[in-house]
Amino acid sequence: ELKVEQNPLFLSMQEGKNYTIYCNYSTTSDRLYWYRQDPGKSLESLFVLLSNGAVKQEGRLMASLDTKARLSTLHITAAVHDLSATYFCAVGGNYGGSQGNLIFGKGTKLSVKP
Amino acid sequence: DVKVTQSSRYLVKRTGEKVFLECVQDMDHENMFWYRQDPGLGLRLIYFSYDVKMKEKGDIPEGYSVSREKKERFSLILESASTNQTSMYLCASSGPSGNTIYFGEGSWLTVV
Numbered sequence: 001e002l003k004v005e006q007n008p009l010f011l012s013m014q015e016g017k018n019y020t021i022y023c024n025y026s027t028t029s030d031r032l033y034w035y036r037q038d039p040g041k042s043l044e045s046l047f048v049l050l051s052n053g054a055v056k057q058e059g060r061l062m063a064s065l066d067t068k069a070r071l072s073t074l075h076i077t078a079a080v081h082d083l084s085a086t087y088f089c090a091v092g093g094n095y096g097g098s099q100g101n102l103i104f105g106k107g108t109k110l111s112v113k114p
Numbered sequence: 115d116v117k118v119t120q121s122s123r124y125l126v127k128r129t130g131e132k133v134f135l136e137c138v139q140d141m142d143h144e145n146m147f148w149y150r151q152d153p154g155l156g157l158r159l160i161y162f163s164y165d166v167k168m169k170e171k172g173d174i175p176e177g178y179s180v181s182r183e184k185k186e187r188f189s190l191i192l193e194s195a196s197t198n199q200t201s202m203y204l205c206a207s208s209g210p211s212g213n214t215i216y217f218g219e220g221s222w223l224t225v226v
Contacts, residue, residue, distance in 0.1 A: 031213065042204060043157075043217040050213065088156065101147055101172070102215065106156040 002027050004091050006105035013079045013112050021108045023072040023089035031092035032065050032072045033102060036085045043088065046074075079112045086110070117141075118218035120205050126224045133192040135221050137205030143216075146188035147172075147206040148180065151220075157204065163188055195225045 003026040013019055023032070031050055035043040047056045049065035049072060056063050060083065062075045072089055086109045090102035121136040139146065147162040149172075159172030161180040169180050177199060181189045188207075192199055205218040 033215070035217075042219045045214070045216075048213055090157075101145070101159055101162050102157075103159070103173075104149075104157040106154065 002103045004105040011110045021074040025091045029091045033090040035088045081112050084112045120218040120221045124222045135190040137188045139207040143207040145208045148190045149204045150201045200225045
């Protein structure tokens with residue numbers, strides 16, 4: 001059974017600081033996703049990582065994937081208040097051979113304070 | 115602009131009522147999904163469908179059923195709503211590769 005663990009679950013940061021969110025998963029998968037969710041809103045896709053060693057960056061966020069360690073990281077550089085949200089990682093599941101179903105971590109609630 | 119539309123954003127239903135949550139996508143996607151999201155539990159897969167009239171159980175199918183009569187529409191049905199089904203429900207769709215998954219805006223269901 002595929003399990004996805006994120007840590008930390010809660011993160012309070014000061015503006016300008018750097019931090020990393022970790023996402024571990026239990027079985028082999030070839031797809032790792034990062035999503036952002038604002039309160040009361042749906043999920044916004046941030047990154048899709050499809051291969052070992054993949055690294056993607058968008059603004060102050062950078063995601064990487066190590067499939068051998070079954071680990072993905074989301075690194076936040078010089079945090080700003082607008083990054084406050086809940087961040088989810090998700091791993092491609094394998095129900096009935098269908099592509100696209102995801103197993104989610106429990107999310108990391110990020111709060112960036114001045 | 116791609117779109118997954120959940121027709122009901124906020125619903126309040128009584129225990130025992132039959133509830134329909136509708137989801138429509140305009141991207142001609144094969145795969146469609148229903149998740150529920152609860153605080154501290156993240157998102158959990160209820161059902162998914164990879165083709166018209168096809169459905170597969172996810173992690174928490176109990177108390178739910180689904181219908182996919184047309185490719186663009188995937189309905190989640192609560193046969194007899196219970197208070198523990200109070201939650202936010204998210205619909206999603208993806209193409210055959212599954213590399214990009216689009217989520218709807220969510221349906222907030224309260225069962226009283």
